[in-house]
Amino acid sequence: DTAVSQTPKYLVTQMGNDKSIKCEQNLGHDTMYWYKQDSKKFLKIMFSYNNKELIINETVPNRFSPKSPDKAHLNLHINSLELGDSAVYFCASSQDPGQVNTEAFFGQGTRLTVV
C-alpha cells in the first residue's frame, strides 16, 4: 500500500496551460506539504497544510494554488504555466506538526515539463 501517492507521475504541457497535481496520503497524518526539486536538485518547501489549513506559504508565485479538500488530500493547481515551472514536485505528509522532531513521508514525485 502506497502511503503518499501523487498523480500523475509525469506531466508534459505547453506554456500558458493550467494543470493540477493530486496527492493523497493514507497514513492518517494531519500535515501535508508540497516540495519542489528544481534543475539544480534543491528540494524546497512550497506549502504546508495542517488539517486543511495553510500554515506555511513560502515565496511562491500566486499562480500556484494548493487545495486541501480534506486532511488526506492536498492538490496543487498551477495556472499559466511557465518554462521555469519545469521541475519535480513532491508531496509529503507528517504527524505531530507541533513537534520539531517529526519525519516527513514523501510521494514518488511528479515530473512536470513545460514546453
Place this chain on the structure above:
Amino acid sequence: DQQVKQNSPSLSVQEGRISILNCDYTNSMFDYFLWYKKYPAEGPTFLISISSIKDKNEDGRFTVFLNKSAKHLSLHIVPSQPGDSAVYFCAAIPLPNKLIFGAGTRLAVHP
C-alpha cells in the same frame, strides 16, 4: 542563501568500505536533523535523525554524528553496499512543518 549545505555533490566508495557524507548548517538554533535517501524516480525516504541533545545516533549500518560547535553533521555507512547507491539529503527542521534540505550527495558504491 543555503542554510544547509552539502558541499560534495558526489562520492564513490568501494563495497565493504565506509561511506562518509558530510553536511554543514549555518543556524546554531537548528536542533533537529535528518538524513533522507533518494533513489531515481522515487521520493526521498527517511533514513536516520539526530537531536541536538545527542552527538551520535546509530541504526544498524548507519550512524549520524553531530558536532554542534562546528555546525556539522555526518552520516557514516559501514559497510557500504551497492544498494546504498542513491542521493543522500541532509535536512534540518528550524520550525515545525518545515524541512530545509541540503543539495544532496550522490553516493555510488561499486563492487
